[in-house]
Amino acid sequence: MAEIVLKGLGHSYLSDPKSDADYALKPVDLVWADGKTYALLGPSGCGKTTMLNIISGLLTPSDGQLFFDGKDMTHAGTAKRNIAQVFQFPVIYTTKTVRQNLAFPLECRNWDRSKIKDRVAHIADLLDLDDILNEPARSLSADQKQLISLGRGLVRDDVSAVLLDEPLTVIDPQMKFGLRRRLREINRATGITMILVTHDQSEAMSFADEVVVMKDGRVQQAGPPEQLFARPQNEFVGYFIGSPPLNLFSAEQRNADLHCPSLDISVEVPADARDRSTKFGVRPEHIKMSKDLADNSPHATVQAVENLGIERVFTLRTSVDETLKVKSRHHKTVSPGDKVGLFVDDKDLLIFSDGTLVCH
Amino acid sequence: MTRTYNTIKYLFLLAWSIFVVFPFLWALSTSFKDANAVTSGARYLPWVEFEPSLQGWQSLFASGSRGINIITPFFNSATVTLLASVISLVLGTLAAYGLSRYKFKLGFIKNADITFFFISQRIMPPIVLAIPFFLMLKEIRALDTIAGLVIVYIALLLPIAVWVMIDFFASIPKELDEMAMIDGCTPIGAFFRVVLPNSLAGLVVAGMFCLIFGWNDFFFAFTLTFTETQLLPVAIVSLNSSVTPWWSLSAFALISVTPLALVAIVVERFMSRGSLAGAFR
Ligand SMILES: Nc1ncnc2c1ncn2[C@@H]1O[C@H](COP(=O)(O)OP(=O)(O)O)[C@@H](O)[C@H]1O
Ligand SMILES: [Mg+2]
DSSP: OOOEEEEEEEEOOSOOHHHHGGOOOOEEEEEEEETTTTEOOOTTTTHHHHHHHHHHHHHSEEEEEETTTTTOOTTTTTHHHHHEHHHSOOOOOOBBBBBHHHHHHHHHHTTTTHHHHHHHHHHHHHHGGGGGTTBGGGGGGGHHHHHHHHHHSSOOSOOOOEEESSSTTTTHHHHHHHHHHHHHHHHHHHHHOOEEESOHHHHHHHHEEEEEETTTTTTEEEOOOOOOOOOOSHHHHHHHHSSOOEEEEEEEEETEEEEEEETTTEEEEEETTTOOEEHHHGGGGGGGESSSSOOOOEEEEEEEEEEOSOOOHHHHHHHTTOEEEESSSSOOOTTTTTTEEEEGGGGOOEETTTEEEEEE | HHHHHHHHHHHHHHHHHHHHHHHHHHHHHHHHHOHHHHHHSSSSSSSTOOOOSHHHHHHTTGGGGGGOOHHHHHHHHHHEEEEEEEEHHHHHHHHHHHHSSSSSTTOOOOOOHHHHHHHHHHOOOOOHHHHHHHHHHOOOOOOOOHHHHHHHHHHHHHHHHHHHHHHHHTTTTTTHHHHHHTTTOOOOIIIIIIGGGGGGGHHHHHHHHHHHHHHHHHHHHHOOOOSOOOHHHHHHHHHHHOOOHHHHHHHHHHHHHHHHHHHHHHHHIIIIIIIIIOOOO
């Protein structure tokens, strides 16, 4: 258990990186607080695995430093860091039984036999592996193998952090949900920091105290899920977090006013948006529809309705031919072809200037 | 359809078996013939077509001028081959693991170049190596000794071991070693505790190659020894005289092929039990 601090930490797989583009992970300052659950979210190839491998010690960073509780660990060996890591695809020791697989990390660290036995039994119970403990690990199915990988990650109760690199991709959806919950329970019970890499934003939001969003080797934003949802720092975060993604609308600057033709709203031009390309962003959850139209209120035509069970997602086209999505629990009778009024609260309006959020 | 297919399959297997087994049967029957039976046309059935004789076999375990004694050369060969194979396997496996997992760089020389250097040792015609080996062994007074031959054979077998094992390690995902290191092993520990137990199949294949090439080598055994240390393939040459002793040569061929055949059978048993099938994921 440790606070993990990245200080100007970056990595390039090339021997002499010339430009930013040569970095798989661009230098970043970041703090992983002790005991929290984190999600590292971003499209594939954005450097998530690279970051985890640097933290666990499989990779020595080309730039910057790494601290565990203030101690410089940049060049420490894997064993010394005492990190648990689970890879995307199951890695099991095929020549060992399930029990031997689970006990291996403890044996490597010369734990007491009786203590090993207790921990293995505990983890086997936690992951429902009791019945297969004595079977050879190579005979198992892919998701059982991944459970063993997970078990080997969780079997040590004194680790600095557990790094989970998309471990749930091979596991079927139903079990996934339960496992995510159990991981959180373990975190609550033991206070072990957990970092879950994923490209599934709903997984990230439901698992983590804090979400770190990455793109192209750069950390875009880090914060609690609500914050990322309500105030995405840039268009990418807005687009990546939330389902359906953030609606973006064109904006026109008229003297001191910034006008949104689609929603017929005007706000004062924020200082740092003047004379730049600006856009409005509104969450699909924050747009209200009404069936009775006032003559001059903004409106749109329904193009499609998608029923998600409790909620519906409406695809609309506005009077200036912009497409938007609205997510709502109401309006069961609205169907394609209908004309609806739109209403957005001022406080839910986000303004992006050159792609970056500005305050207003 | 499947029936025709099966018939063809078995016919083919039968033809192939005859093709493989026939030389052995031929050698076996020849080893019990005498000069008359060998030279006077094709004869197959002992007692019916020819009178079996133990002359061929006896000449291999004789003393004095009646033939040679292959017992000492046999054990010499076994010692040299086993020692050289084991040492090559150990060194070759370590080298191959290093080459497959770490990046080396010395000026313009990189991993691929080092690997090629190993393999290039086998591309060279042996004759090129004979004189240097001779001079080097002479320098360290190892000509005509077991130790000298072991050194030379290691040089011959190491490339084979490295070659086979590099390929094999490349097929083991590096995540396996990484996982072991995360679990608390040192890099060396990861190799011995996790990678090596998973590499049994590769070790067996490399070991077989080493044994075969070591056991069958004639050229270096011939050029680097005189009288003190005779290996099996060299010993037999001294049997040759104006009349080729086919019966002795046949018996010799059977004796020299037996150890390899035994090893092959044991390994095959071992393999078919599935303990070598390397399924990693
Ligand atoms: N061993 C490597 N050598 C060279 N480039 C690599 C290596 N591993 C990853 N990369 C590159 O670094 C970038 C980030 O990769 P990675 O961290 O695996 O992304 P993610 O886990 O987010 O999918 C990718 O562009 C990838 O091609
Ligand atoms: Mg990855």
